Amino acid sequence: MRHAVCTGALLLMAGSIAGPLAAAPDKAVDEHYGIPQVKFINEQITAGWADAGLQPSANATDGEWCRRVYLDLIGRVPTVKELQEFMADSSPAKKVTLAGKLLGDDYVDEYARNFTDVWTTVLIGRDVTNERVSRPGMRQYLRRTLSKNVPYDQFMVELVTATGVNANRKGTEGFNGATNFLSGKMEEMGVENGVQATAKTAQVFLGLQVQCTQCHNHPFNKGKQNQFWELNAFFRQTRALRRRDGTDDVQWVELVDEDFAGEGGNPEEAELFYELRNGLMKVAYPVFIDGTEISKSGYLPGENADGPYGANRRKELAQLIKASPYFPRAMVNRTWGHFLGYGFTKPVDDLGDHNPPSHPELLDGLAEQFREQSFDVKELMRWIVLSKPYALSSKSLPGNKSDDPSLGERPKFTHFYLRQMQAEQLYESLLTATEADQTRVGEDAAKKKDQWLSQFIIAFGTDEGDDATTFNGSIPQVLMMFNGELIKEATSVGKGGFLDKVAASGVSPAQKIDSLYLSALSRTPTAKERQVATALLGARKGDVAGALQDVWWAVLNSNEFIINH
Numbered sequence: 129m130r131h132a133v134c135t136g137a138l139l140l141m142a143g144s145i146a147g148p149l150a151a152a153p154d155k156a157v158d159e160h161y162g163i164p165q166v167k168f169i170n171e172q173i174t175a176g177w178a179d180a181g182l183q184p185s186a187n188a189t190d191g192e193w194c195r196r197v198y199l200d201l202i203g204r205v206p207t208v209k210e211l212q213e214f215m216a217d218s219s220p221a222k223k224v225t226l227a228g229k230l231l232g233d234d235y236v237d238e239y240a241r242n243f244t245d246v247w248t249t250v251l252i253g254r255d256v257t258n259e260r261v262s263r264p265g266m267r268q269y270l271r272r273t274l275s276k277n278v279p280y281d282q283f284m285v286e287l288v289t290a291t292g293v294n295a296n297r298k299g300t301e302g303f304n305g306a307t308n309f310l311s312g313k314m315e316e317m318g319v320e321n322g323v324q325a326t327a328k329t330a331q332v333f334l335g336l337q338v339q340c341t342q343c344h345n346h347p348f349n350k351g352k353q354n355q356f357w358e359l360n361a362f363f364r365q366t367r368a369l370r371r372r373d374g375t376d377d378v379q380w381v382e383l384v385d386e387d388f389a390g391e392g393g394n395p396e397e398a399e400l401f402y403e404l405r406n407g408l409m410k411v412a413y414p415v416f417i418d419g420t421e422i423s424k425s426g427y428l429p430g431e432n433a434d435g436p437y438g439a440n441r442r443k444e445l446a447q448l449i450k451a452s453p454y455f456p457r458a459m460v461n462r463t464w465g466h467f468l469g470y471g472f473t474k475p476v477d478d479l480g481d482h483n484p485p486s487h488p489e490l491l492d493g494l495a496e497q498f499r500e501q502s503f504d505v506k507e508l509m510r511w512i513v514l515s516k517p518y519a520l521s522s523k524s525l526p527g528n529k530s531d532d533p534s535l536g537e538r539p540k541f542t543h544f545y546l547r548q549m550q551a552e553q554l555y556e557s558l559l560t561a562t563e564a565d566q567t568r569v570g571e572d573a574a575k576k577k578d579q580w581l582s583q584f585i586i587a588f589g590t591d592e593g594d595d596a597t598t599f600n601g602s603i604p605q606v607l608m609m610f611n612g613e614l615i616k617e618a619t620s621v622g623k624g625g626f627l628d629k630v631a632a633s634g635v636s637p638a639q640k641i642d643s644l645y646l647s648a649l650s651r652t653p654t655a656k657e658r659q660v661a662t663a664l665l666g667a668r669k670g671d672v673a674g675a676l677q678d679v680w681w682a683v684l685n686s687n688e689f690i691i692n693h
Contacts, residue, residue, distance in 0.1 A: 161224050165497050165511040172490035173517050176540055183527030185520045185543035190215055192521070192693065193223065195650035197513050199549070199692050200467050201230040203242030204556035207563075208646045227513050231506045240274040245552040246466070247274075250332060251287070251309045260368065260381050261312035262295035262305070269305025280459055280503035284333050285446040293371075295380035300371075302382070311381040314368035322363030330359060333449050335458030335479035336417070357402040358415035362445040364388045364400060365428060385440060388426030398426025398438075414441050416448040454479060456495035460508065461485070464494075467512045469545035470533045486538040517541035522693040547692050551581055554690060561647045561684070562618045562626040619681045621673040627680060631673040637665050640672070641679060648683045 160167035177184055188196070194214045198206040206214070214226055229235065247270050252261050273283060292304030294311045313324035327339040338356050365388045373379040390398030399411045413424045425438025449455050457479060465471030472485035485491045494508070501507050512518055520543050524531070528542035539545070549557065555577055558564070621627045626647075630640050641661045645653045653661060661679045668675035683689060 159220075161221060161514060163511065163514065165494070165507075166514050168493055168497070169490065169511060169515040169517070172487055172493070173515070173541055176487055177542060180531075180540050182531055182540055182542045183525055184516075185523055185525050185528060187519055188521045188544060189651075191650045193519060194226070196518075196544070196692060197223075197226065197230065199553055199557070200513065201227075201242065201509065202235055202238040203245060203550075203553050204238070204560045205648070206650060207560060208643065211646060211650050223514060223519075227510050231510060236275055240271045242552075242556075243274050244270040245550070250462075251328075252312060258312045260294075260370070261308050262380065263308075265295045265303070265305040266308035267305075268296060269308070272305075277504070277506050280498075280505050281450045281455075282503075284449060284455070288329060288333070288446040288449065289440075289442045291383050291385060293380050293382050297380060300380060304383075307381070307383040310363075310366070311368050311383055314363070314366055314383070322360055322366065325363050325366075326356065326360040329445075329449075330417075331477045333458060334417070334452060334454040335461060335473075335477050336454065337478045353402065353404070354410065354412060355415075355417060357400060357410075357412035359417065359445075361400055361412050361414040362441040364398065365426065365441050385428060385442065387428055388441075390426050395426040397424040399424070414444070416445070416452075417454075418448075418452065420448055453495070456498045456503070457491055459503075459505075460491060460494045460498055463505070463508055464491075464512060467509070467518060468539075468541060469547045470539040470541075472539075474533070486540070518544070520544050522546050544693065549690050549692055552577075553692075555581065557648075557689075558615075558618050558684070563629075564618070564626070615681070615684060618684060619677055621677050627673055627676050631676055637662070637672070640676060641665075644676065644680050644683055648680075648689050649686075 160170055191211065194211055195205055198204060198210070214222065217225070219225065231239065244267050248263065248266055252258075252263070252266055255261075256263065273286070278286075286306045287309040290304055290306035290310065292302040292307050293300050294303075294305065294307040296303045296305070309328075310325050313322070313328055315321045327337075330336045330338045338359065365385050367384055367386055369382045369384060371380050371382055387395060388398045389395045391400050397413070399413055401409050401411055403409055413421070415421045422441065422444045423438045427438040428440055429438070458477065461471040461473060461476045461479065465476040472487050472491045473479060473483050479485075494511070497511075498504075498508050520541075522544040524543050528540070531537065531540045531542045533539040533545065619627065621631070630643055633640065633643075635643075638658065641658065642652045645651055645657070661675075664678050665672065665675040668678075
């Protein structure tokens, strides 16, 4: 009965992205709170609307904005208490206060947990079968780094130049979790050593997709084959040594820098060779994308009897990346895409003349400000979440329906683009909504999460193991949500559980229903939803827990719950 009855309620809620909790729009959202960078964003976006002849949507409600910023900054929906505290705040600067709180010490662990999830996917993907990568090692490094809000340029340098052991295992020395960025992308030796490292480093930290130029000049942009191999030359002093500890399986990887003799055997001018499509061989030395050359020597820094050694090529590369205008632009574009659903380019890691940004002045201006702010990532995030486009409703208007990037249009950000939660956000939000997060702590909680996510990724992932793990309405996804173990646990009416506590509370039936909607959707039910829920209470003839279970199951399986709106 539960599934049949709740399907009707679920359908009723599917198109609802608002409710009675929707208070009057926050007038202060039109201001920039005295923050020059927020003012700059608002002016640039507003000018884009005027140029395109588009009208922005109304402001999001306080409840919508609160849920949105919790999801984006700490990876979960707010608790009822957190939501009510924000709603009760009458200060015109309450958004500034909440943003500062979520980016501050009170939520530092949750912030680090959320962006550890984000950066783990960016840096090493979701493939859990790569024996050359230690996911726990990568995550340990990221949580420590993110907790300290290490400047982004330092973060990049640590990843690009890392040496040491990638897994923190008993009996191993020299652990450095940052090595996992490259440990799975480097060979122990071989002609094409560092090919994956070359492509991924350029993609993540420069926003350039150079992988196609490995074999030929790019057909659509200015990327040349020689530039790929000149960039690859920076990685030729690096080796990823597999350590098996007496077993056949790789137990850990040690990333080391060694002198590179060159493929021609001349370490003084340590070259590498690559093949053109016509079969001719060409030579390459380390040259950065802007044409900056470094020493051709394959020797590491130091002195020998014959004179000075060369340079550490990866360390030179990190400094060249840091100085490049692409470096801050790539991070600004990626961060904007995280919060607004789309970057200024699509994809966010494909910058260049062939793919002009939707708002070039805004991208360049924010990149310059980001550099001037010493690459403070939290400051960049604060500017974006306090901006006008981030504060808009997700409901489009007749005057901006054409602003639809999903149809290939360049985004104008006239409304907040709907997007589905990531797998990690869904997991954390389910725990928060059901208060199960209070009982899951420590290593056991982490293991349960990893197990659930692994199952989730198998069901929702792609053959390439990429980041396409969001909901698209496929039958396997719907069945997993409807019948998965986590949903069963979340909707249990067992003694002491969330629903049992709600049912046993001394408030009215209407208030009990309200608490379910507030917990999952950060709003109270609409009149129609309240009518359906009240009818369920009547049909259950006194079985309050059972009726609440019906409502709760439908709410958690609604489109609205799994969408960031």
